[in-house]
Amino acid sequence: MIHSLPEPIRQAIESGRAPSPPQVLLRLLQMVDDDGATMAELARLVEQDAGLCTRVLTAANSPAIRRGNPMCSIENCLQALGTRLVRSLATCLSVQSLFDERTATRVVDLSAFWTHSLLTAELSRILAASSGYPRPDEAYLAGLLHDVGQLILLSALGEPYLQILVACPSEAALSVMESERLGVHHGEIGTWLADQWQLDSALADGILFHHLPGEQILTAAQLPQVVWLAHALTRCAEVPDALRDLAEQMFGQACSKGLTVLRAQAEERMGVLAEAIGITRPDPAAFDDTTGLPRVLGVRTAAEPDAQGQIAAIIGSLALMQPLQQDLFALQSDAEVLLALREAARILFDLNHLAFLLCDPHDARLSGKGIAGQPSIFGQVSIVPETHRSLAVAALLSNRICSSYDRTPPPTHSLMDIQFARALSSSGLLCLPMVGGSRTLGVIVVGLSAGQHSRLSRRLSCLTNFGRTAGLSLDKWRAARTAREQMSEEAAARFTRQARRTVHEAGNPLTIIKGYLRILDGKLPPGAGVHHELAVLGEEIERVARIVQRMSEVPAVGADDETVDIGDLLGELLLLCRAALFDSKGIAIETLVPTQAIRIACDRDAIKQILVNLWKNASEALSRGQRLKISLTSDILHRGRHYAELRIEDNGPGMSEAVISALHRPADAPIGASRGIGLSIVGALTQRLGIPVICRSTAACGTMIVLLLPIREPAGQQDNSDTRPR
Secondary structure, three states: OOOOOOHHHHHHHHOOOOOOOHHHHHHHHHHHOOOOOOHHHHHHHHOOOHHHHHHHHHHHOOOOOOOOOOOOOHHHHHHHHHHHHHHHHHHHHHHHHHHOOOOOOEEEEOHHHHHHHHHHHHHHHHHHHHOOOOOHHHHHHHHHOOOHHHHHHHHHHOHHHHHHHHHOOOHHHHHHHHHHHHOOOHHHHHHHHHHHOOOOHHHHHHHHOOOOOHHHHOOOOHHHHHHHHHHHHOOOOOOOHHHHHHHHHHHOHHHHHOHHHHHHHHHHHHHHHHHHOOOOOOOHHHOOOOOOOOEEEEEOOOOOOHHHHHHHHHHOOOOOOHHHHHHHHOOOOHHHHHHHHHHHHHHHHOOOOEEEEEEOOOOOOEEOOOOOOOOOHHHHOOEOOOHHHOHHHHHHHHOOOEEOOOOOOOOOOOHHHHHHHHHOOOOEEEEEEEEEOOEEEEEEEEEEOHHHHHHHHHHHHHHHHHHHHHHHHHHHHHHHHHHHHHHHHHHHHHHHHHHHHHHHHHHHHHHHHHHHHHHHHHHOOOOOOOHHHHHHHHHHHHHHHHHHHHHHOOOOOOOOOOOEEHHHHHHHHHHHHHHHHOHHHOOEEEEEEEOOOOEEOOOHHHHHHHHHHHHHHHHHHOOOOOEEEEEEEEEEEEOOEEEEEEEEEEOOOOOOHHHHHHHHOOOOOOOOOHHHHHHHHHHHHHHHHOOOEEEEEEOOOEEEEEEEEEEOOOHHHOOOOOEEOO
């Protein structure tokens, strides 16, 4: 049982990286730029490479990305990350593979390692499916990562681990030699990492137990047994009887008899994948006890494999951080930029504990106020730009990296630095200035141990470039935001000028129409009976003129002292609209309106617009022979205020919930249907006027909409007992 790793090994693997085959990185770079590539295709590619899997799992399960339960599916992880971050991941790993300083002095061939891992993964998936394990994809991931500890140790320790590989006589002996010389074996390293990622414990157990004796694995759960059997099948060209007996005890006779067929299927699938990523397919007859181990070939030379050269050609003249900068520039807010920087720092430098302090543009104070995803202490401080205050200020003023482990000059100690280190669960700090152009925009505060700092010190130039990229990206994004705001203001000004010209031009024909109406009214005899109708038309033209006038103005609520007789307004609108909207379509109208005046405290034109939209919606929805009822009462008390209730009911087809929801949408965001557009206008106006709206609709039974219109006087001062149809 594993409780903890030896401290030297733990510190070493904190910065260890699982290298990825350059062929996979090359293909991934091509796929993320292919609009036709799907997430499922990306997931299948990433699943071929344990190194990429570790990075995708780490990024997707980080606190900044993960929402809810840990993610074990590579496809789900990629969906959570998005193509932008996946592109950054692939590009950064590609650049890193070219520019990282190598501590090892010998060339290591990992092709056998990759084919062994792919074959174990394929066998694990097939065995899981055939034995009834409910999550075959999880079994595939466990099989792919079962030897990932070897890559971590190779990357973290370099030459000392290479010496173990050279001296190792067989794969079975590797775990023993690792335990004797390092105090831990690669299965424990992989399990520790799986625990750090908070993956399912059964998956981690599959990594931990894959080298145990057969009689012992019989006492394990199903997933570790699946991985163990898959791993065992990769170590022999023919399936021995002893392995068949163990398989029968674990999964039954049917599984044990089909092992040869299952292995053939897995080999065929693995061969296709190996060829797709440019790895030589091994001869199954050549499988022996050393199959799957990284092979030390000789002294490292300056020559690079062809695939590395292809990646270099893709990246071309881009600097180490330029692809990251391009991605950052496409983001939409400071928060997104900082989140991307946090994940990039994790991917590039394994910096898992960091926070941001940004400069106030007025007094240059440093503060993390308003920045999510970091300890609260950073949002509580506002640090005066004086060197002795903090390492962060020292980095800000000097424009260079400062850390708790600097020796010349001696580091400055402050209580604030102690607080920052405690908040980041570390023994010390590294402060990286974010320089944008000619000014420093802030500081990245990293929590790290002395061992981490020692290893990171070899990459200070890259880290400095990262700080510059961070500052330039933030500076350019802010400049772009300012430019967009300026363009928006200029566009709004142009629209206003155009609207004013339109208002001026529209005013001329409206004035002419009003003049002709007055002439017509004067020519008609006093008893002609249409003078009232002409007056209503004149009033409506005035309302159109006011609506046009408001095209170049911000709409305002009517004056508080304006009151409208809602009963008279209903009569006027019905006189104007009834024939066109209802009578011509055979829709019956019933009205119940008090004879006593009910004066509401609302803008007259806005109420007209609300009623016309509601009636027009009803007219379009109702069929010949159906009915619309309009009723008005004034004795409503709602939340301590008096209202008149205007109720509009029909017996039509009803409205869907989606259409009704338009009452709560802005007028410039309609849902598509014509009734939805009208209701969105009604919703915007009623919200502006403070008019509560109630809506009830039942399919095939009709719709009821109630408007509560505020009135000036208490209902008790009005006599509306005489209610009769109009």
